[in-house]
Amino acid sequence: MKKDLLKLLDLTSEDILEILDTADRLKAMKKxxxxxxxxxxxxxxxxFEKASTRTRVSFETGMYQLGGHALFLSxxxxxxxxxxxxxxxxxxxxxxVDGIMIRTFRQEEVEDLAKYGSIPVINGxxxxxxxxxxxxxxxxxxxxxxSFKGLKLCYIGDGNNMANSLIVGGLKAGMQVACASPKGYQxxxxxxxxxxGMEGFELYEDPKEAVKGADVVVTDTWASMGQEEEKxxxxxxxxxxxxxxxxxxxxxxxxxxxxxxxxxxxxxxTDETFEEHAAEIFEEAENRLxxxxxxxxxxxxx
Ligand code: CP
Ligand code: NVA
Numbered sequence: 001m002k003k004d005l006l007k008l009l010d011l012t013s014e015d016i017l018e019i020l021d022t023a024d025r026l027k028a029m030k031k032x033x034x035x036x037x038x039x040x041x042x043x044x045x046x047x048f049e050k051a052s053t054r055t056r057v058s059f060e061t062g063m064y065q066l067g068g069h070a071l072f073l074s075x076x077x078x079x080x081x082x083x084x085x086x087x088x089x090x091x092x093x094x095x096x097v098d099g100i101m102i103r104t105f106r107q108e109e110v111e112d113l114a115k116y117g118s119i120p121v122i123n124g125x126x127x128x129x130x131x132x133x134x135x136x137x138x139x140x141x142x143x144x145x146x147s148f149k150g151l152k153l154c155y156i157g158d159g160n161n162m163a164n165s166l167i168v169g170g171l172k173a174g175m176q177v178a179c180a181s182p183k184g185y186q187x188x189x190x191x192x193x194x195x196x197g198m199e200g201f202e203l204y205e206d207p208k209e210a211v212k213g214a215d216v217v218v219t220d221t222w223a224s225m226g227q228e229e230e231k232x233x234x235x236x237x238x239x240x241x242x243x244x245x246x247x248x249x250x251x252x253x254x255x256x257x258x259x260x261x262x263x264x265x266x267x268x269x270t271d272e273t274f275e276e277h278a279a280e281i282f283e284e285a286e287n288r289l290x291x292x293x294x295x296x297x298x299x300x301x302x
Pocket of ligand 1: 052055125260261
């Protein structure tokens with residue numbers, strides 16, 4: 001596995017399965033109350049340029065459970081927020097801490113941090129992708145179904161960071177992946193190019209076509225962080241892309257629903273469908289903790 005976790009495009013299928021295996025073991029140890037201080041004495045710097053509940057709390061708690069320490073750094077209060085180059089920040093932090101997790105806008109910023117820093121860098125969400133979330137989603141799918149064999153995952157909605165990572169992660173895990181997004185809101189061209197070279201990918205505009213026979217249905221907000229001003233325009237563009245009873249009736253019997261959260265009930269998902277699938281959705285949220293601990297152990301243990 002590479003030094004960093006920047007995007008799922010960089011990982012092999014074996015890397016992904018190994019992370020999930022480690023995450024399963026760490027989850028079992030946590031549930032059994034077995035201490036697992038694999039990162040004793042290590043520090044993770046967490047840089048946030050965007051808001052977060054799950055990512056911040058799961059990384060910070062995860063690091064504590066691994067015997068290490070996490071530093072919350074708001075980009076606004078760092079010199080990076082006043083224009084200090086990311087290349088310099090990378091070289092300074094590399095001399096203090098053992099790993100960096102960053103949530104920001106531009107994927108290039110994360111790639112630069114990794115390029116100039118000598119320590120592992122973990123992408124905690126960019127406009128391009130959300131690899132930690134999708135690793136947790138894959139962990140949840142495998143827990144529910146036992147394996148990825150013969151499964152179809154369907155993503156409905158904005159071709160955003162979640163769509164990009166789900167397409168890559170789902171295909172690399174061996175699932176069939178369908179995506180339904182309106183014109184003008186399709187996934188990133190680099191992701192579509194990757195998917196075109198893989199078996200089992202289908203891109204639709206019609207969510208009813210995409211969801212047929214799906215075992216896993218996933219959606220996400222119609223307006224991501226940084227797109228707050230486009231909310232009204234987007235709400236119009238995504239009419240018909242709601243995950244609700246009518247749409248779920250077309251999925252496979254026993255299909256699960258995943259949502260990275262935060263969810264906007266009445267928009268991308270109805271309250272009824274959300275609550276009917278709350279067990280899966282909150283297991284998915286919990287799995288962020290286990291999967292990120294696995295990523296940190298694999299990248300930072302040395
Ligand atoms: N799903 C997710 O990344 O949640 P936060 O924005 O709360 O970190
Ligand atoms: N697509 C959403 C995911 C939030 C976890 C966003 O980027 O805001």
